[in-house]
Amino acid sequence: MKLAVMGVGAVGRAVVELAEDYGHEVVGLADSTGAALGEPLDVAAVLAEKDETGVVGRTSHEELLDADYDVLVEATPTTLGDAEPGFSNAVAALDRDRHVVLANKGPVAERYADLRAAVRESAGELRFEATVGGAIPAVRTIEDLGPERVDRVQGVLNGTANFVLSRMAAEGLGYEHVLAEAQELGVAEADPSFDVDGTDAALKGVIVANVLRDARGEDDISLADAEVAGIEDLPTSALSLAADDGRTVRLIVEATPDGVRVGPRLVPENGTLAVTGTQNIVQVATGHAGRLNISGRGAGGPETASAVLADVGRLPPR
Amino acid sequence: MKLAVMGVGAVGRAVVELAEDYGHEVVGLADSTGAALGEPLDVAAVLAEKDETGVVGRTSHEELLDADYDVLVEATPTTLGDAEPGFSNAVAALDRDRHVVLANKGPVAERYADLRAAVRESAGELRFEATVGGAIPAVRTIEDLGPERVDRVQGVLNGTANFVLSRMAAEGLGYEHVLAEAQELGVAEADPSFDVDGTDAALKGVIVANVLRDARGEDDISLADAEVAGIEDLPTSALSLAADDGRTVRLIVEATPDGVRVGPRLVPENGTLAVTGTQNIVQVATGHAGRLNISGRGAGGPETASAVLADVGRLPPR
Numbered sequence: 001m002k003l004a005v006m007g008v009g010a011v012g013r014a015v016v017e018l019a020e021d022y023g024h025e026v027v028g029l030a031d032s033t034g035a036a037l038g039e040p041l042d043v044a045a046v047l048a049e050k051d052e053t054g055v056v057g058r059t060s061h062e063e064l065l066d067a068d069y070d071v072l073v074e075a076t077p078t079t080l081g082d083a084e085p086g087f088s089n090a091v092a093a094l095d096r097d098r099h100v101v102l103a104n105k106g107p108v109a110e111r112y113a114d115l116r117a118a119v120r121e122s123a124g125e126l127r128f129e130a131t132v133g134g135a136i137p138a139v140r141t142i143e144d145l146g147p148e149r150v151d152r153v154q155g156v157l158n159g160t161a162n163f164v165l166s167r168m169a170a171e172g173l174g175y176e177h178v179l180a181e182a183q184e185l186g187v188a189e190a191d192p193s194f195d196v197d198g199t200d201a202a203l204k205g206v207i208v209a210n211v212l213r214d215a216r217g218e219d220d221i222s223l224a225d226a227e228v229a230g231i232e233d234l235p236t237s238a239l240s241l242a243a244d245d246g247r248t249v250r251l252i253v254e255a256t257p258d259g260v261r262v263g264p265r266l267v268p269e270n271g272t273l274a275v276t277g278t279q280n281i282v283q284v285a286t287g288h289a290g291r292l293n294i295s296g297r298g299a300g301g302p303e304t305a306s307a308v309l310a311d312v313g314r315l316p317p318r
Numbered sequence: 319m320k321l322a323v324m325g326v327g328a329v330g331r332a333v334v335e336l337a338e339d340y341g342h343e344v345v346g347l348a349d350s351t352g353a354a355l356g357e358p359l360d361v362a363a364v365l366a367e368k369d370e371t372g373v374v375g376r377t378s379h380e381e382l383l384d385a386d387y388d389v390l391v392e393a394t395p396t397t398l399g400d401a402e403p404g405f406s407n408a409v410a411a412l413d414r415d416r417h418v419v420l421a422n423k424g425p426v427a428e429r430y431a432d433l434r435a436a437v438r439e440s441a442g443e444l445r446f447e448a449t450v451g452g453a454i455p456a457v458r459t460i461e462d463l464g465p466e467r468v469d470r471v472q473g474v475l476n477g478t479a480n481f482v483l484s485r486m487a488a489e490g491l492g493y494e495h496v497l498a499e500a501q502e503l504g505v506a507e508a509d510p511s512f513d514v515d516g517t518d519a520a521l522k523g524v525i526v527a528n529v530l531r532d533a534r535g536e537d538d539i540s541l542a543d544a545e546v547a548g549i550e551d552l553p554t555s556a557l558s559l560a561a562d563d564g565r566t567v568r569l570i571v572e573a574t575p576d577g578v579r580v581g582p583r584l585v586p587e588n589g590t591l592a593v594t595g596t597q598n599i600v601q602v603a604t605g606h607a608g609r610l611n612i613s614g615r616g617a618g619g620p621e622t623a624s625a626v627l628a629d630v631g632r633l634p635p636r
Contacts, residue, residue, distance in 0.1 A: 018606060022464065135607035137462060141455055144628045146340065270588035272613070288336060289453035289615065289624035295590070296610040306607040310462045 004028035007075030014305035035064035070318045075103040083110040094122035102128040109203040112210040112220035127311035135303035147215035154254040157204040159278030160195035161251040197230035198262040205253040205260035229263035322346035325393030328619035353382035388636045393421040401428040412440035420446040427521040430528040430538035445629035453621035465533035470603045472572040475522040477596030478513035479569040487557045515548035516580040523571040523578035547581035
């Protein structure tokens, strides 16, 4: 497949670096500064140019969207509300009958119905495995089981929050101390708000809920419909009290066809949900297949890129 | 899709009972006594007849194989060596350009190359998710990651052996005592040899290894090539010694492109591989995506049938 990639963060960069290994060709790459085109694109040269000058290319985004590619990989930063520019990029590619693979959570979490409407009018298909749980095949597993037969999905879907909770419990340290440590290690961003206040986990829950609701003919929901609490105010004493009872605290997302709830919850200390460090876990509950648990790396450039490229591999030839 | 199902054990029975829920139609059902055909087949009536008289139908297997179905579901008991009659049933359907979904491990573990040769000559496709880990999507996850990029798969793939080891460790009871208890509970069969001597787990490992080898252009292997040890001679003292060190024992399968090893291994007591009771777990290790862990119900009629029906859902229309 010929890939056009929008976004040159950790994920977009890993996608263009790994694409050839997966048998694909990168023909376009863009960030907010502009786009570079080529058949194939000299990815190493473009990335070196970007590192040196900060500029990917001088070609316009419109020219990239009109170019000869099979799949648009949308990996610009997730934004809330109108989910721009990710939403318009995805729709522009669908309007041109191209496939779209999203790493950007915004369009599927905030404007799912609008996006599905664009898919219905397009010969292209839409996939978004990378938006939920990095390398973990959450969306695909739900699709395979049949979303109409999945009753509930829950799990740990934010590695930064999980790292903080794991460290607080293991070392008896306070939230601010552990967060600063996580920032030093590069596990937490300079502004970790969306990770620790539950927003990032909630967006993933909303995406899953939208898949479950779509299969049942229900309207889509968005972040505003989710019930969200974070871990910022969790005292270390809550973790030691939990430990006295053989439990610990995890930031748990619960998505059902009825909606999404995110918040710190007590879970058994050595139980399935108590993954440690930056690991993520997804539990998918169904009637016939019981409960499936999938854990792995929920973030990271190559990990998330592997989900993007698995999505690309599932698309029909254009 | 129109399904013809061979085998009326727990899995074949669950497949015909659930098929309609998944949007499919059963047009044939057979066991060793003969076959019943219908468009659609009155599944409830045929199963009631089988329960009462022991006979599914008087139609011949040849007539079933020639009937108008899209997918043959092969769910007769797994046999070693020539893997018959499963192998010939699968090949007969492929020769007629039908799809084949296997729940029977024999053909993919013992005669993988012969089966692939029949697939190459057929317009039908072959799938076998249900042969490894029941409800756990092991084969599909490997396919999605790209089998050529999967370095190693390990896990717990026999629920009976895992139940016995879990109980021995938790209660300090001896092997014979726990096995008898498992038989009473229906967790172990009257003849549990293949479960406790590692054969069943090894067959699953061989299937995975064949997928990894096929992607690398290597010849297939069979059970005879696997290094297999069971749990029959494991003393309870080994489990208590392990516990003193924060570990426990699990019957671990390890499959790589180089081959398969099965045997009791020390694993961390609360670690990912130490699933309890009849749970199974599969760890898939790749370079880019890190290690994915998938746990769930590794056996059972409806659980395994859900894997069969997910396979059916992935097949192209005939």
